[in-house]
Amino acid sequence: MSSTRKTSPGGDAGGAVLLILVLAGLGLYAAVWGVMSLSHQLDGTGADVPVNPIEFVAALTAGSLAWAPSALMLGIAATVLVAVVVIDGAFLIGRARGKRSRVDVAARHMGRGRDVEGLTKQNAVAIAKRLGVDAAPGVVVGKSVATGATLYGSWEDLHVVIAGPRTGKTTSLVTPAVVEAPGAVVTTSNKRDVVDATRDVRAKRGQVWVFDPQGVAEEPATWWWDPLSYVTDDEKARTLATHFATGSRDASAKTDAYFDGAGLVLLAGLLLAAAVDRRPITDVYRWLTRPTDETAADVLRERYPVISDQLLGAMQSPEKQRGGIYGTAQQMAACLTNSRILPWVTPPEGADKWTRQAFDPHAFVQHTDTVYALSKEGAGNAGLLVTALTVAVIEAAEDLAKRSPNGRLVTPMLGVLDEAANVCRWRDLPSLYSHYGSRGIILMTVLQSWSQGVDVWTESGMKKLWSAANIATYLGGVKETGFLEDLSKLVGSYDRVTSSVTSGQRTSVSRSLQRDRILDVDELSALPRGRAVVLASGSRATLVRSLPWMAGQHADAIRASIQAHDPHSASTLEDAYVSLASMQAADREQQEAA
Structure with missing residues (x-):
């Protein structure tokens, strides 16, 4: 026995x-x-x-x-x-x-002390001092459950966040990062919550620009941005056309190898022609509805003869073939027919000509201003323009960094790509990600799930993005067992002592070590709100407690901004503080248990 x-x-x-x-x-x-x-x-x-x-x-x-x-x-x-x-x-x-959470108990087997030395405030402060940044030491990641120390990403670290719905990413990560950023900020979203919460706080540091062509925050078009100002050569024209192509179709939509490629080339050529001839972007769609109009080819004849010939080739192809190419390009540029979007991307006329300011990305990155780029999903969305604007700002910051001491921005710029898979589908992002950290351009890409990233960048692209990020944060709410299984392996295992007692004529006790997962798939899927798993370069996986803005030093200013701009501010603030009270109660129970 x-x-x-x-x-x-x-x-x-x-x-x-x-x-x-x-x-x-x-x-x-x-x-x-x-x-x-x-x-x-x-x-x-x-x-x-x-x-x-x-x-x-x-x-x-x-x-x-x-x-x-x-x-x-x-x-x-x-x-x-x-x-x-x-x-x-x-x-x-x-x-x-x-009441003790099994998740919090697991923190004793995860990163602490020297295991997370790269995330400590001391490390962040040292890096900020070396880079000459006098403001915040870095982007707050959370508070270690094991030690209670606040953990930071430095001004050289790039972030990827995977957070399911209602896991507190906006209150605990996005909002605090935006209000504490020392330099310029560009952030994307499909909701108005971040804008309402942070715009008045950011307005104390510089000008606030809200790009809202679909009325997400009901912002009037008091300024405009010309996407063709980004097109300075044929390479930029193709990049802009790629944003149109990627953002104009669903991730699951079927594509045609020939017509999609030919349509992209056609659209890029027409964008380049409109930019060279200083025309409004609406002329691009007008040319797409007139397949025999050779104006664009004539404009490019002298400076870009090869591209001019490409355009003529599409215009002079057989009727059915030409119809397929032009029809595909029209679908890519369909947002240019939306009357609500056009005031944001076309020159003002009449009295508006003197009151609506033009947005210049290169001037923007030289200050501590903030631009919010908003779009909704679905038909007629402005996501491709949000992507184009975001990329224009980030590349302008890169150009400035190249001309700055040590090849990086003197004051870091923060880019929060919230809802990136829905409103900022930047195809080249995984390949460029690691480069921006060395330029002082700190990016935080926020996704609701791993599969969202796969839809935009494919499996290999998502893996590249995940690996390029210095800090990867998981806030829970995901039910994808494949991703959770991989995450569980990255969190690691611990040795558990097993004692066996054998009874008979003699009683003997034997002990053995058994290796178990620190956090299994079911525990990661059911990660309680207010907890996050953080994977950082050179550090062991660590469990952190979220730090919502309601408990931070900017709470009063954020609350005032919400009250001033959110049409449902009373319920928004009530939900926020109820959530905070719930998290604080859970924390007290954990501390009592410890």
Whole structure:
């Protein structure tokens, strides 16, 4: 006959029972000694009650120390008091252990101390000092569950965040990062929450630009940006055409190898012609509806003769072939027919000509301004223009960095690509990611799931992006077992002691080490709100506690900004603080359990 006892990550119940018994024994001894001493003093017997526990027990056993008359009543009172204390203590310990999260218990096996030295505030401050940044030491990642220390990404680290719906990414990562950024900020989104929460805070540092061609935040078109200002040569024209192609179709849409390629080449040529001839971008779509109009080819004849011939080749191809090429290009540029979008990307006329300012990405990156680029998913979305604007700003920052000391921006620029797979589908992002950290351009790409990234960049592209990021953060809410299995492996394993007791003629005990996952797939899928797993270069995976803006130093300013701009500010703030209260209550329970 044999039985097996296993020790779990949180320890075994025997430890708690032993602790209770030890405390009860000490309490019982203190009560007995106190009753004996106090009773002799009350009755005035003059007996000497030894303070030394050994002498006291020996005197009681030998009978040389008798009980005073009042000891009975005092003993009854002391017994009741000790019983109440022991019972309450056992209840509190049991209650705390019962509410203790298995996830938090796992933190003892994850990164701490030197294992996460690259994420410490000291490291971030040292890097900021070396780079000459006097403001915030870096982007706050969270607070270590194991040690309570606040962890930072430095001004050289790039981020990838995977967070399912309602996991607190906006309140805990995006909003704090935007308000604490020392330099220029460009951020994308499909909702207005970040804009409402941060625009007044950012306005104290510089001008705020809200690019809202679909009315996500109901922002009026008080300024405009010409996408053709980005097109300075044929390479830029093809890049802009690629943004149109990628952003104009669903990730699952079927493509045609010939017509998609030919349509992209046609669109790139027409964009280049419009830019060279200083025309509005609407002329590009007008040319697409007139396949026999050779104006664009004529414009390019002198400076770009090969591209001019390409355009003529498409225009003079057989009718069905030409129809397929032009039809494909029209689909890519379909957003240029949206009357709501056009005021944001075409020159103002009439009275607006003197009141609507033109946005210049190269001037923007030289200041501490903020641009919010917003779009919704679905038909007629402006996601391709959001991508084009975001890329124009980031590449302008790169150009400035090249001309700056040490080839990097003097003051880092932050780019938060929230909802990147929906509104900022930048095809070349994985290949360029690691380069931007050395330029002082700190990017944070936020996705709802691994598969979202695969839809935009393919499996290999998503792996490249994940690996290029210095800091990868997972906030929970994902049910993709493949991704969670890989993440579980990256978090690692721990050695658990297993004891086997064999009973028979002789009783023997054997111990062995068993290797278990620190966080299994089911635990990662059910990661509680307010917790995140962080994987950083050169560091062990660590479990962190989220730090929502409501508990930060900018809470009052953010709250005021929400009240000033959010049409549902009362419910928004109530939800935020209810969430904070829930997280704080969970934290208190964890601290009590510890």
